[in-house]
Amino acid sequence: MAPAAFVPAPVRVPASTGRGSLGHVAATQGRRPLFFGEGVLASSHGSARVVGAPQMVAPPPRRREPSSRDTVPIDDVAAGERERLEANLSGGVVPGADSPPPPEEEEMAEYDSRRFSEANPPPPLSMKDSMDLWIENILVLYGDKEPRDTVPVAEGDVSDLMGGPFFLALHRCFKQYGPIYKLAFGPKVFIVVNDPVVCRHILRERSILYDKGVLSEILEPIMGKGLIPADYETWKTRRRAIVPGFHSAWLEFMTGMFGYCTDGLSEKLDGLIAAGEGTAPVVEMETEYSSLALDIIGKAVFNYDFKSTQTESPVIKAVYRTLREAEYRSTFLFPYWKFEPLNWIVPRQRQFRRDMKLVNNTLRKLINEAQHGKQSTELDDLKRRDYENVSDPSMLRFLVDLRGESTTNQQLRDDLMTMLIAGHETTAAVLTWATYELVQRPDIYARVRAEVDAVMGDRQSPPTFQDVKSLNLTRRVLAESLRMYPEPPLLIRRLLADDTLPGGEIGKPTNLKRGTDVFICVYSMHRSPALWEEPDVFNPDRWLKPFSNPGVEGWSGYNPPDPNRASLYPNEVNADFAFLPFGGGSRKCVGDQFAMLESTVAFATLVRRFDFSLGCAPSEVGVDTGATIHTKGGMPIRVRKRGEWDELNEASAKLAQQ
């Protein structure tokens, strides 16, 4: 791909805390890296061992036309997921893969990627693997060994990376070095990729070769063996059990619950407006969305009403601190909390232990109650359950009742905790940034309002599952928010066998050694001028147009989803891995449809009842990161009763004349 694609473009993001750019370009093979320093980013693991592995060059990725299996009808979400999963689990590389032909046995080295399949995963990394990779990197660093790849090395100082949100620092690197580059901290090397073809390879075609690496180490103390950090065998079993839980009857019932919980937030906003006595209050909406998402996920996952939009309790506080700790830890690439004495000395760690105890006790109680009322039921009967008339419609109940699934209470606790964390801040962030963008575009806001009015008619009740299917622009607004603010902005992987990344946009395959840590910077890919027209502009209508980029190898072009048949929301498949709001491949988010339905219902409900405008200058909204993209100091939104914001009314009037 021509380097011109990476001419720096102004990135329109809210004011960040980031500083300066990373020094100058280091030619790939020449100068040695770089970021010696505090070593904050050094991971304790992450190296590899190669036993005489011949370096293979993968064939160039073929252009892949979307096939019928790529689109998942919303009415059959769980079935589609299961089909995908079963195909993945049935052995061999994931279907649809541009995989090389099977090699001759004697050609295969110990960690040759082609040897492995879902049925025969690569062995976990050992200490020796880590040492081997470190030694190789040190030899390369001192010029005693040729690097095995030609990937540019981002040079600079570690403080350049640490001076603000990490993903923004990576985005600066992306603009300087292109779609694949390396961050090197002495002997510790991270490969950063932002190319759809390479992402497809890592997430789908060779997903078996990549585990969650440092992310698992960080999250394991909180999530245990939940899906995100779980070892492969546990993940395989639990994902099989959990995915069918998101079946369409349950999602439909949940849609009603999303509306019910949003009504709680609406009542609170009504109260604040009334208390303002004529002055529209400025409400910190990031916090409100966070409370709403907590209420929803608590009800959905274990039928627990946090009522956090209305009250505060010790459990809520403990949950929040635990969630914050999970986020805080995911910004550290060195798991210092694994050093046990610190857990007793550092006040933050002591607080964390107390919080975990309280949260675990609450979860244990709920799990015991669910086990008590266990009614072993076939999957098909669970999918036909009359959710309107069951006392506990939660995911926990489903997992306990599912016939043939027997698991420990500890595993259930880990499953629930993982879903609580994974489904909370992510959804809150989508709503926060969608609001931020929309209030700056009264023209689009007026159209969303008109759409919601048209679909809802005179009904005051929240949107239903059927309504969501008609809220086309509203759904595109949320998809566009996820493009501009992907949650999380980075995906983290570690390679478990030697592998060759396809050329992708840089046109050259890249050889990687077992143990290499890889970051997929989704944020950069979603804002790449090579893939998106005016990537920094909020334009929900971009999702209406098919487009393609012939400059990108393997790019088959984005196909807008067909609302009559396909997934209601743009996704990684119809965008051919250029859009990764929920990841992709076998580790794709299990809660994607749940989250999008939730955001659509909440957003439409609020748009119908209130006029939101920004309570400060756009540039005053700063960006920060944990696992998701947060604001630096909140999202101040002026809240008025519907019809009281003049600019929006004018835009609506103009729209009516057209």
Ligand code: HEM
């Ligand atoms: C807008 C909201 C959400 C976003 C943007 C989001 C995003 C993601 C992404 C990008 C991944 C893949 C991570 C990776 O590949 O490393 C993921 C995984 C996951 N998400 Fe979500 N998520 C959201 C909501 C939810 C909800 C509501 C739930 C549960 C109810 C959930 C549960 C999970 C789980 C369990 C995984 C791990 C899947 C696995 O490894 O098999 N997420 N999510």
